Amino acid sequence: MNEVAGGSLPRSDSSVAMESSPPSSSTSSPPPSPSDGPRRLTVTQLEQLKVEEEVFEIYRILRGIAPHTQSFMLELWRDTHIEFLTRGLGLLGPSYHVLDANRPWLCYWIIHSIALLGEPLHSELEDSVVEFLSHCEDKYGGYGGGPGQMPHLATTYAAVNTLVTLGSDMALSSINRANLLKFLLRMKDSSGAFRMHDGGEIDVRACYTAISVASILNVLDVELVKDLGNYILSCQTYEGGIAGEPGSEAHGGYTFCGLAAMILINEADRLDLPSLVDWVASRQGVECGFQGRVNKLVDGCYSFWQASVACNKSCNFTTGETGLDGNLCGAGTSHAKIEGGLSDFGFSFMEKQTECGPLFQSIALQQYILLCSQVLEGGFKDKPGKQRDFYHSCYCLSGLSVSQYSCSKDASVPPPTRAVLGPYANLLESVHPLYNVVLNKYYKSHEFFSCL
């Protein structure tokens, strides 16, 4: 069995673990005491200790909130976030190779975050991002991770969402939609699912990214949709959530992808929605944040992946609430309907009146994001003890926005003050929960693409 020296635990970490015991974890093996000498722990014991320390740290932060310090601690540090994000955009130039296969993702994480914060971009910067992304566009359609790289569905989704977020005519018209459709059709597998790239893996993420871009660009057609619902259905597990592929474990990221894709093709009612709802609602822990799957730690990024499924808009589907027209929102799987305006399910999703509230504790989630994920020097992280990054900044801010609007019937109307934790100035722009783009940017692109 693998062993590691217990003495190698950083002192600061072990002192945190020993201040008091974590609230509910079972401590089968006590932390090493200095008098024990160089005691050796198994990898499992060490992992258990690390988990307890991380959970304890979250509790320490949440318990530390005294009423008189709340408004200070619960502030969204807007300016430092904007500074951190804007500096990040500057790193995208040709000399930045660290995430070389993920550059459209960096564009999306940063530019979407800036848009959520309501901060405009300089038009020169905007144009340079459009130009950069055009170098990532493959001559046969789709976007690669960087100039000259093979097209990939994930980076195609990131590039398209970035261009929609930039929103200028130059940005929107830079996308070669005809070629993009050809690329999507090439990624379509005979099973009905999609693969991420030529010869690449087939999973629910590929299905979502393909359908999301087809829908937002108004190129969704019957061929793209054929048998897709059957594949996604085969990924819903006995737990209720959706896995990445048939036979795997339900996971928050894939549950978002699966449900959003099913709503966009108007087949959500084929899923076992009551068990999906149960599964998602049970993923919000006593730490206030969401975990991605059973028995795992909470993580700030699931504030979007899970909360967007449990938000009131999605609840229209998941709880069988009715829309204005009296029909079950999203019900019906007929392809005749699809031919009559497939791309607009993303649009009608936002138009439906929402009568139900969210299926999660929205104030508690905002507490986790602001207190445990927010880095006061700018940016967001998974949990205390981790480093900030652009991915977590994007999904913590997206989750914060979903939470703030999660009681609103109409996401284009500002929510009441009681729905926003901390000062009302914390309020972010609202997002379209199926595409994760800022709502007014979505509407602008919808107008642009629906005329084409």
Ligand SMILES: CC(C)=CCC/C(C)=C/CC/C(C)=C/COP(=O)(O)OP(=O)(O)O
């Ligand atoms: C649009 C798009 C491409 C969406 C992808 C959604 C998706 C699958 C997100 C999950 C990403 C993630 C944090 C995985 C971690 O798994 P882990 O096993 O390291 O973490 P865990 O312990 O929290 O499960």
Ligand SMILES: [Zn+2]
């Ligand atoms: Zn994460």
